[in-house]
Amino acid sequence: MGTRGGKLSLAVPGTVDHLARIRAFVTDNARQAGFPENDVDEVVLALDEAVANIVEHAYAGSALPVRERKIRLDIECAAGEFRVRLQDRGTPYDPTLAKALTPEESAAKGERGDDGGWGLYLIRRFMDNINYSYSPETGNTLELVRRIRR
Amino acid sequence: MGTYVKKVQGGDPLVLAVSGVLDTGTAATLAAELSAEIGSARNVVADFSGTEHLTSAGAGAIMSVRNTLKQKGGDLRLAALPEKIGKVFKVLHLDKVVQIHATVESARASF
Numbered sequence: 047m048g049t050r051g052g053k054l055s056l057a058v059p060g061t062v063d064h065l066a067r068i069r070a071f072v073t074d075n076a077r078q079a080g081f082p083e084n085d086v087d088e089v090v091l092a093l094d095e096a097v098a099n100i101v102e103h104a105y106a107g108s109a110l111p112v113r114e115r116k117i118r119l120d121i122e123c124a125a126g127e128f129r130v131r132l133q134d135r136g137t138p139y140d141p142t143l144a145k146a147l148t149p150e151e152s153a154a155k156g157e158r159g160d161d162g163g164w165g166l167y168l169i170r171r172f173m174d175n176i177n178y179s180y181s182p183e184t185g186n187t188l189e190l191v192r193r194i195r196r
Numbered sequence: 197m198g199t200y201v202k203k204v205q206g207g208d209p210l211v212l213a214v215s216g217v218l219d220t221g222t223a224a225t226l227a228a229e230l231s232a233e234i235g236s237a238r239n240v241v242a243d244f245s246g247t248e249h250l251t252s253a254g255a256g257a258i259m260s261v262r263n264t265l266k267q268k269g270g271d272l273r274l275a276a277l278p279e280k281i282g283k284v285f286k287v288l289h290l291d292k293v294v295q296i297h298a299t300v301e302s303a304r305a306s307f
Binding site: 063066087095101149150152153155160161163165168 | 294
């Protein structure tokens with residue numbers, strides 16, 4: 047397990063063009079934290095889904111000028127936990143309020159040909175804790191946590 | 197020929213190669229390219245061996261295209277999914293809805 051207990055940050059524009067950069071940032075840090083490659087893939091996917099939600103829900107209808115729509119990621123690896131905090135200044139958007147799908151409902155969406163709505167399902171499946179908060183000063187804060195199992 | 201979708205083999209079923217990064221930024225293009233390559237075909241095999249990354253948005257584009265084929269009386273079968281790509285369909289229980297095959301040959305034969 048990586049014993050680095052540091053904190054690393056990345057701030058990018060809140061657009062889909064920067065997903066690759068975010069994936070690379072999370073991949074590097076998840077590997078350094080000591081996750082096996084299979085778990086790295088899961089953490090990266092969860093973060094990809096969370097950022098996609100920010101772009102699509104928090105920033106899509108936001109009055110904020112495009113150049114000010116940023117997403118900040120802070121990664122902290124300590125006490126056996128890999129924590130990623132995502133902050134954005136978009137419209138208040140709490141992804142944890144979305145109704146949890148059952149496996150049957152998830153499959154039914156696919157049968158109907160739905161083209162989305164599974165993001166939170168994947169985040170909940172691959173991360174151990176999801177915490178959301180909002181303040182007018184700091185905007186939306188979403189924290190995703192996964193324990194680093196030995 | 198598109199960025200994400202390339203025709204591998206014509207006929208029935210049509211075989212298309214799906215590759216690259218299929219996320220929320222590219223899903224709409226993926227769906228459009230699939231529709232363009234499919235045209236009037238009803239039965240399609242999608243070869244995922246060149247897919248690098250797939251999120252729920254990419255999976256959604258696939259399921260949406262499949263629904264269009266079903267409405268024409270056809271179907272879409274998925275083939276040769278790298279493990280981490282197949283995992284997305286399995287975790288979302290979409291493997292209970294769409295047939296996933298280890299090889300393109302198996303998927304073609306299933307029609």
